[in-house]
Amino acid sequence: MNDSRILEISDLKTYYYTSRGIVRAVDGITLDLKKGESLAIVGESGSGKSTLAFSIMRLLPDNARIVDGSIWLYPEKIDLVRLSNDEMRKVRGRRIGMVFQDPMTFLNPVMKVGDQIAEAIMYHHGCTQKVARKRAVELLERLRIPDASNVALRYPHQLSGGMKQRVIIAIAISCNPEILIADEPTTALDVTVQAEVLELLRGFIHELGMSLILVTHDLGIVAEICDKVAIMYAGKIVEIAETYSLYKSPKHPYTIGLLKAVPTVHKSSSEVGGIKGNPPDLVNPPAGCRFNPRCPYVFEKCLGEEPPLIRVNNDRAVACWLMM
Amino acid sequence: MSPLLVFIIRRLIQYIPMILAVIIVTFLLVRLAPGDPTYILVGEVGDESFVRAARERLGLDKPLYEQFVIYISNVFRGDLGYSYLRSEPVAKLIVERIPATLLLVLTAMFISALIGIIAGTIAAAKKGAADLTLSTLSIVGISIPYFWLGQIILIIFAVWLGVFPLGGMISVGHEYQGLQYFIDVIYHLTLPAMTLAIFNIAFTTKITRGSVLEALTQDYILTARAKGIPESRVVFRHALRNALIPVVTYTGFNTGVLLVGAILTETVFAWPGMGSLLYDSIRLRDYPVVLGIFIYGSIIVILANLLVDILYGILDPRIRLR
Structure with missing residues (x-):
């Protein structure tokens, strides 16, 4: 079982140093990802899920730092946290690709899209620009872009949002990385385009045997492509489980609330529940369980002591005193 | 068309x-x-x-x-009149002087764009000590007036060290031809061009630094970094390429400032261009020449701005020239 592991995150802590104080955006996360597995990281904005994704890529802003923990990349078991910048550069793009949120702002406006795709190929495979450009066109074709050789010569502003997102995907997978991290890949897209892009992503990860880490707040898209879901709240994982069983029987009160907040055809909008209150301030998180101010089942223990993430059965771990 | x-x-x-x-x-x-x-x-x-x-x-x-x-x-009708004092047509007087001024101004412009853009980019990308040094130097450069700087440079390099000539554009008494002439002009050009360029180097450094810093915060920089390409390529190919537009704007806008600087520099270095002609003509109230130079000067500035507009279209594919 452990042989098929490709990424292992252990007790990772990433903090932002701001004028207000230290923001503990990722505060002790432990996770692992198997080969070919798709893992969703779900949470509200401010839960630290994007920070976790950018920590893996080591693409954090200047005021953020990984203060503790390890990110092991298999099979060599190298710790990404401790790699030099140069070594990390060789991991980025080649072994871990990243799909970003907003196709409008994540492409360089003054560079032809074909060249933006070719760049990574040139550097990681050491091939000529001509070869890399040809490969870029092939990638666009595989992403079902009509007239790909022509599109490769266009600038981002000449393409639609969906096309641009495909270019971003093409950049991320251009060097056949083993792991793909997608940070809200469809949030900025029209609903009709969302489905298409998701379908493409799913097709690619299966075809190329990639592992996927999908960061999202949208539980709807999670069900479509992910095997496993980790729910994040205030910098911590509160529940992690197989997708099907998580949807079927959520255990953590936060997960329950989150699932209730998803409208379905069977519920009228008045029946859609939300979770009262707001996510806590991560400069000064509440003592004990961080969800306690919003939790409907709160009792004394929750206020004093922080619940650890405990495996409750084969495919599930929960951090809640109710489960103990 | x-x-x-x-x-x-x-x-x-x-x-x-x-x-x-x-x-x-x-x-x-x-x-x-x-x-x-x-x-x-x-x-x-x-x-x-x-x-x-x-x-x-x-x-x-x-x-x-x-x-x-x-x-x-x-x-x-294309007639700028006669000089009161030199009894020559104004147009002829000015046209004779334009090449010298253009040589001086374009050299200064080229040097300052080259050095300023590289220094500004390094300051933005490296931060820390490199940034502090370059930023401090550029403040100093911006604060020094041309006429004072020109005289100091003249004293150091021409009087004390004697490595460059005191003034003029060619060595008097030699009839240099071809390459020798070229080298002689460069030799005379060095000090005035340096004087004229220093303010611009400093200013271009500051503008480039700010513009590159801003570009480096953009989302597409994350995409570039996520590709695993060298940081130098991220900075020069992605950030600087996007940061160039304000720099080009400034350079074009600054043609006028450079022409003004050229007046002072040419006067200090006895450079036979429009600037020294203007200085003399103002002093002697030679109205037609003064007016003629202003007209030519504004045409040069206008053409420089036209060039900037055309450059926009090349630098930024989103801009369509209309």
């Missing part, structure tokens, strides 16, 4: 009223300045009738508006 050509023609038509405005304002400004060219011509103690004759000859006896109408109509 190609869109670029249409664009250029349309712009040139738009510039006509601008040039007209320049002529009106400078005509009035020059006349508002105290002093009278007739006394310079005939001397302070000249006979009244002498003075009157000179005024008539120069047309200065007519009312100002009449002089203005005559001047404007001549200008549109």
Whole structure:
């Protein structure tokens, strides 16, 4: 079982140093990802899920730092946290690709899209620009872009949002990385385009045997492509489980609330529940369980002591005193 | 017609009223300045009738508006008039001097763009000590006035060290040809070009630094970094390429400032360009020459701005020239 592991995150802590104080955006996360597995990281904005994704890529802003923990990349078991910048550069793009949120702002406006795709190929495979450009066109074709050789010569502003997102995907997978991290890949897209892009992503990860880490707040898209879901709240994982069983029987009160907040055809909008209150301030998180101010089942223990993430059965771990 | 050509023609038509405005304002400004060219011509103690004759000859006896109408109509016929003092056509005087000025200004512009852009980019990308040093130097560079800097450079390099000539554009007494002539001009050009460039290097460094810093915060930089390409490529190919537009704007806008700087620099280094001609002509109230130089100067500035507009279209594919 452990042989098929490709990424292992252990007790990772990433903090932002701001004028207000230290923001503990990722505060002790432990996770692992198997080969070919798709893992969703779900949470509200401010839960630290994007920070976790950018920590893996080591693409954090200047005021953020990984203060503790390890990110092991298999099979060599190298710790990404401790790699030099140069070594990390060789991991980025080649072994871990990243799909970003907003196709409008994540492409360089003054560079032809074909060249933006070719760049990574040139550097990681050491091939000529001509070869890399040809490969870029092939990638666009595989992403079902009509007239790909022509599109490769266009600038981002000449393409639609969906096309641009495909270019971003093409950049991320251009060097056949083993792991793909997608940070809200469809949030900025029209609903009709969302489905298409998701379908493409799913097709690619299966075809190329990639592992996927999908960061999202949208539980709807999670069900479509992910095997496993980790729910994040205030910098911590509160529940992690197989997708099907998580949807079927959520255990953590936060997960329950989150699932209730998803409208379905069977519920009228008045029946859609939300979770009262707001996510806590991560400069000064509440003592004990961080969800306690919003939790409907709160009792004394929750206020004093922080619940650890405990495996409750084969495919599930929960951090809640109710489960103990 | 190609869109670029249409664009250029349309712009040139738009510039006509601008040039007209320049002529009106400078005509009035020059006349508002105290002093009278007739006394310079005939001397302070000249006979009244002498003075009157000179005024008539120069047309200065007519009312100002009449002089203005005559001047404007001549200008549109391509006639900038005669110099009061040098009895040569103004256009000829200026055209003779333009190459020297352009050589000086374009050299300074090239040097400052090259050094300023590289220094500014390094300051933005490296941060820390490199940034502090370069930023401090650029503040110093911006604060130094041309005329003072010119004299100091002259004293150090020409007087004390004696490695560069005191002034002029070519060595007098030698009839250099070809490559030797070229080298001789470069030798004379070095100090004035350096003087003129320093402010610009400093300013370009500051502008580039700010612009690159801003570009480095953009989302597409994350995409570039996520590809695993070298950081130098992220900075130069992705950030700088996007940061160049404000730098180009500044460079174009600054042509006027450089021309002003050239007046002072040419005067200090006895460089035979429009600047030293202008300085002399203002001093001697040679109105037609002063006006002629302002007209030529504004045309140069306008053309530089046209060039900037065309460059935008090349630098940023999102901008369509209209």
